[in-house]
Amino acid sequence: MFKLTGEDIDLNWVRQVMEEHFTPENYQDAQELILPSLQEVQERSGYVSEEAVSVIAAHLDISETRVFGVMTFYNDFRFKKPGNHVLLICNGMACRVVGSQQLINDVIYPRLGLGEKETTPDGQITMQIFPGCLGACDQAPLCMADGTYHAQMDNTKLNNLIDELLADTGDDAAVTASGGAHA
Numbered sequence: 351m352f353k354l355t356g357e358d359i360d361l362n363w364v365r366q367v368m369e370e371h372f373t374p375e376n377y378q379d380a381q382e383l384i385l386p387s388l389q390e391v392q393e394r395s396g397y398v399s400e401e402a403v404s405v406i407a408a409h410l411d412i413s414e415t416r417v418f419g420v421m422t423f424y425n426d427f428r429f430k431k432p433g434n435h436v437l438l439i440c441n442g443m444a445c446r447v448v449g450s451q452q453l454i455n456d457v458i459y460p461r462l463g464l465g466e467k468e469t470t471p472d473g474q475i476t477m478q479i480f481p482g483c484l485g486a487c488d489q490a491p492l493c494m495a496d497g498t499y500h501a502q503m504d505n506t507k508l509n510n511l512i513d514e515l516l517a518d519t520g521d522d523a524a525v526t527a528s529g530g531a532h533a
């Protein structure tokens with residue numbers, strides 16, 4: 351779990367990480383290193399900025415368009431700095447069957463008014479609908495807040511969780527990187 355500092359991504363750190371861990375030996379290698387490079391940056395920073403994409407692309411000697419393509423393919427990457435808390439709503443098949451879309455319609459949209467990957471005006475919560483599976487279908491419908499599972503959610507539980515996240519503005523406010531699994 352990484353705590354956001356409110357600062358932008360340290361590009362010197364990105365360059366250093368790329369040098370140390372993601373130096374390709376050939377073109378195929380470079381292609382395969384795009385995803386772990388992006389994951390590393392989001393793990394530390396909570397998102398991947400355009401500038402970070404430029405650094406990654408330059409180091410791997412591939413186009414920025416290709417890197418953006420990978421980011422877009424894997425829905426869990428964020429292009430903008432998230433709020434203090436990241437709330438994932440699993441909307442995979444098992445969760446949908448037992449009401450995840452209803453949670454989104456009944457609680458998320460009316461209460462927070464957020465679209466996908468948007469952040470509340472106070473910077474407290476970034477909401478993300480996860481279209482794949484968060485990997486604990488037996489606990490559906492499942493949410494994840496800052497990397498912690500919240501099982502068998504209903505409207506009341508989700509409202510209570512949102513209350514907690516909105517109230518937590520202190521040192522404990524933190525986000526995880528990718529915020530979950532990959533699609």
Ligand code: FES
Binds near residue numbers: 441445482486
């Ligand atoms: S579909 Fe939601 S945890 Fe598997």
